[in-house]
Structures are given as structure tokens and as C-alpha cells.
Amino acid sequence: MTLSNTIKILRTVQQVRQWRLQCLLNRETVGFVPTMGALHDGHCSLVSQSLKENDRTVVSIFVNPSQFAPHEDLDAYPRTVDSDLSMLSSQFKEKVVDAVFIPKISEMYPSGITLELSKQKGAFVTVQGCSEQLEGVTRPQFFRGVATVVTKLLNVVTPDKIYFGQKDAQQCVVIKNLVKDLLINTEVRVMPTLREKNGLAMSSRNAYLSPSTREGSAIIYKALSSGQQTYESLSKGSPPRVPSSVILNNIRGVLNEKKDFEIEYIAVSHPETLEDLEYVEPGTGAIVSTAVKVPRADGSGQARLIDNIVLV
Numbered sequence: 171m172t173l174s175n176t177i178k179i180l181r182t183v184q185q186v187r188q189w190r191l192q193c194l195l196n197r198e199t200v201g202f203v204p205t206m207g208a209l210h211d212g213h214c215s216l217v218s219q220s221l222k223e224n225d226r227t228v229v230s231i232f233v234n235p236s237q238f239a240p241h242e243d244l245d246a247y248p249r250t251v252d253s254d255l256s257m258l259s260s261q262f263k264e265k266v267v268d269a270v271f272i273p274k275i276s277e278m279y280p281s282g283i284t285l286e287l288s289k290q291k292g293a294f295v296t297v298q299g300c301s302e303q304l305e306g307v308t309r310p311q312f313f314r315g316v317a318t319v320v321t322k323l324l325n326v327v328t329p330d331k332i333y334f335g336q337k338d339a340q341q342c343v344v345i346k347n348l349v350k351d352l353l354i355n356t357e358v359r360v361m362p363t364l365r366e367k368n369g370l371a372m373s374s375r376n377a378y379l380s381p382s383t384r385e386g387s388a389i390i391y392k393a394l395s396s397g398q399q400t401y402e403s404l405s406k407g408s409p410p411r412v413p414s415s416v417i418l419n420n421i422r423g424v425l426n427e428k429k430d431f432e433i434e435y436i437a438v439s440h441p442e443t444l445e446d447l448e449y450v451e452p453g454t455g456a457i458v459s460t461a462v463k464v465p466r467a468d469g470s471g472q473a474r475l476i477d478n479i480v481l482v
């Protein structure tokens with residue numbers, strides 16, 4: 171099926187394989203942007219980059235159940251396929267997206283799926299060390315679910331390049347390690363985080379927020395930026411290494427201004443292994459990431475926002 175006579179809508183693994191084979195026969199390179207839909211300008215920046223760097227671009231829209239714990243927002247996660255498709259068919263000027271893969275759960279998990287981690291059947295991929303860290307602590311199924319679905323998608327699409335956003339920095343590290351360790355023949359491209367005017371990282375989950383919480387959530391990037399400034403000034407000293415505790419306290423101090431926000435974690439991690447760092451020094455640098463829970467507009471609890479900055 172095609173949309174506006176341009177974008178091919180692919181629903182099955184077999185359809186993607188046929189499309190991919192045709193690209194190969196035409197000697198066309200393929201860029202791939204995996205998403206969970208509810209597209210915004212952040213996603214579009216990945217698509218633009220893929221359009222620039224490849225002959226063909228395919229986007230997937232799949233809300234992957236295995237990366238959500240039973241108590242998380244799988245059911246509430248925004249699903250806006252129609253507007254996603256019109257965005258993909260109208261947004262780009264010089265070149266258009268060639269195909270969108272929108273599989274059903276049964277297509278991606280042919281042996282079925284159980285959300286409870288301990289009961290999961292079928293093949294699941296884990297990435298060494300990651301499950302004990304950061305997002306893996308508070309969302310123990312997250313790294314495993316992402317690693318599994320991205321491996322499946324890579325097996326289906328076999329892209330020359332695959333695109334991710336720096337906003338999900340830990341996910342990017344997991345996927346880079348996965349591609350390296352499983353000897354997958356693709357290039358992982360990580361694109362900068364697109365932000366609202368106030369600095370808030372664009373995210374599909376921002377749809378859960380009231381206008382005033384959206385405004386207030388700008389404090390997350392403000393806090394991370396303050397940590398970055400602290401690092402930049404202290405790392406000019408001798409020795410140039412900066413205790414992570416100083417950076418963390420600085421960020422925590424700014425975030426604490428918002429009494430109705432709950433800090434889930436702030437971490438200073440090694441940029442390649444995600445291990446906790448006691449000190450940060452120029453050269454190795456660090457990823458400083460945070461997850462903050464903020465009130466949802468509908469009063470049904472909290473939305474979880476993540477963001478990060480990279481220290482060099």
C-alpha cells in the first residue's frame with residue numbers, strides 16, 4: 171500500500187525483506203530510523219539525516235511491549251499513526267521517506283510475548299553489564315527489551331545506517347555495544363537532542379504534560395547545563411579532573427527548586443561502558459543523565475522525563 175503515491179506502508183517482515191532486496195538489486199543504500207511513533211521534530215531530525223546520507227530511508231513505528239514493565243505506560247503511550255504518516259509524507263523538502271514499517275506485535279514476537287521479565291519466553295537479547303545500571307535499575311526490562319527489538323528490526327531491515335537520538339543516551343550506548351558484539355553490519359549514527367525553545371528535550375511523553383509543567387520542566391536542561399558549566403570551569407584547574415559529586419550536587423541543587431518534581435536518578439557515567447565515574451576528566455569525558463518524574467496533566471500520577479548532557 172502507498173501513501174500520497176510515495177511512502178510504502180509495510181506491515182509484515184516479508185514485505186520489508188522484499189523492499190530491502192529491491193534496494194540491494196538497485197545498489198541503493200538504506201538508512202533506518204526506528205521509532206515508537208507520536209512523531210515530533212526530534213524524530214524528523216533523524217529522518218532528515220537519513221535522507222541526506224542514504225539513497226532510501228525506512229522508518230519503523232512500533233510501540234515495543236517488551237521494554238515496558240507491567241506497571242508502566244504501555245497502554246497510555248501515545249499512538250498517532252495517521253498524523254505520523256502525514257508528517258512523514260509532508261515534512262521533507264528535497265527527498266521523501268520511502269517506506270514505513272508498522273508491524274503488529276505478533277509479527278515482531280511470533281512466539282508470543284509476556285511482559286513479566288521472569289516469565290518471558292522466546293529469544294531475548296541482553297547486553298553485558300547494562301541491566302544493573304541507570305535506566306536498567308529503575309526499568310529492569312528496558313535495556314533487554316530495547317536490545318531485543320532493535321536486534322529483530324536490524325535482522326529484518328539490514329540497513330547500511332541506523333539512526334538514534336542522543337536524548338536516549340544510554341540506549342545509544344547499549345545499541346552501539348550490541349552492534350559491535352553481535353558483529354552486525356550496520357553503522358550506528360547518533361544525532362543531537364532537539365529541544366523546545368525553553369530547552370526541554372522534545373519527547374513523545376511531553377504530551378502527558380500541562381502547558382505549565384512543560385514550562386517548568388525546562389529546569390531539567392537548566393540543571394544539566396549548570397552541571398556542565400561547573401565541569402567546564404573546574405576542569406581548567408590542575409589537575410583537570412572534577413569529582414562527580416560536585417557536578418551531581420550542582421544539578422541536584424537546581425532541580426530541587428521544583429518541589430513537585432521527583433528526581434529518580436542523576437548519574438555521571440563512562441561514555442562507552444555506562445559505569446559510574448568518581449571523577450570526570452577531559453579526554454574520557456562522561457554522560458551525565460537524569461530521569462525526573464513530573465506531574466501529569468490528567469492528574470493520573472507522574473510522567474517520567476529523561477535527559478542528558480555529554481561532558482568532553
Ligand SMILES: Nc1ncnc2c1ncn2[C@@H]1O[C@H](COP(=O)(O)OP(=O)(O)OP(=O)(O)O)[C@@H](O)[C@H]1O
Nearest residue numbers: 205206207212334335337338363364372373374375
Ligand atoms: N528530542 C529528540 N531529539 C533527537 N532525537 C530524539 C528526540 N526524541 C526522541 N528522539 C529519538 O527518536 C527515536 C525514537 O524515539 P521514541 O519514538 O521513543 O520517541 P521519544 O520522544 O524518545 O519518546 P519517549 O517519550 O518514549 O521518550 C530514538 O532514537 C530517540 O532517541
Ligand SMILES: CC(C)(CO)[C@@H](O)C(=O)[O-]
Nearest residue numbers: 204205206234316319338
Ligand atoms: C529504539 C526504540 C524504537 C526501540 O523500541 C525505542 O526505544 C525508541 O523509540 O527510542
Ligand code: BAL
Nearest residue numbers: 206237238312338341
Ligand atoms: N525513547 C525511549 C523509549 C522508552 O522510553 O521506552
